[in-house]
Amino acid sequence: MPDDLKAQESKATAWSGTWSAGFEPIYAMNRRAFECWAHGMAKLSHDMAQFMQSRLLEDSVMWDKLATCRDVTDAVDCETRFIAKASADYSEAAQKFLRLLFEVANNCNTGLRHAPNTGE
Numbered sequence: 001m002p003d004d005l006k007a008q009e010s011k012a013t014a015w016s017g018t019w020s021a022g023f024e025p026i027y028a029m030n031r032r033a034f035e036c037w038a039h040g041m042a043k044l045s046h047d048m049a050q051f052m053q054s055r056l057l058e059d060s061v062m063w064d065k066l067a068t069c070r071d072v073t074d075a076v077d078c079e080t081r082f083i084a085k086a087s088a089d090y091s092e093a094a095q096k097f098l099r100l101l102f103e104v105a106n107n108c109n110t111g112l113r114h115a116p117n118t119g120e
């Protein structure tokens with residue numbers, strides 16, 4: 001009986017080692033994919049925060065200018081310029097953020113395509 005027990009333990013140890021070795025490339029690939037995604041999202045978050053900060057500053061400047069308007073025509077002109085600038089800024093930012101998202105997706109996908117082959 002002790003020999004049977006040793007054989008079973010040996011088989012279990014061998015199976016565990018084989019399973020761990022087979023899992024390692026998948027773990028490495030997932031780690032690279034997560035790191036790529038995390039770096040990309042950090043860059044996107046940073047750029048979005050900078051954009052929002054600049055827009056809030058421009059919004060406060062607009063309110064100051066609006067407060068100095070002496071009649072409705074001046075106020076409408078001020079708001080019209082503000083809306084045109086804000087629209088252009090938001091459009092440009094949306095395009096920039098979409099490009100960044102595609103860049104992150106392509107970089108992460110490229111990293112995964114160059115990962116070691118885990119198939120048998």
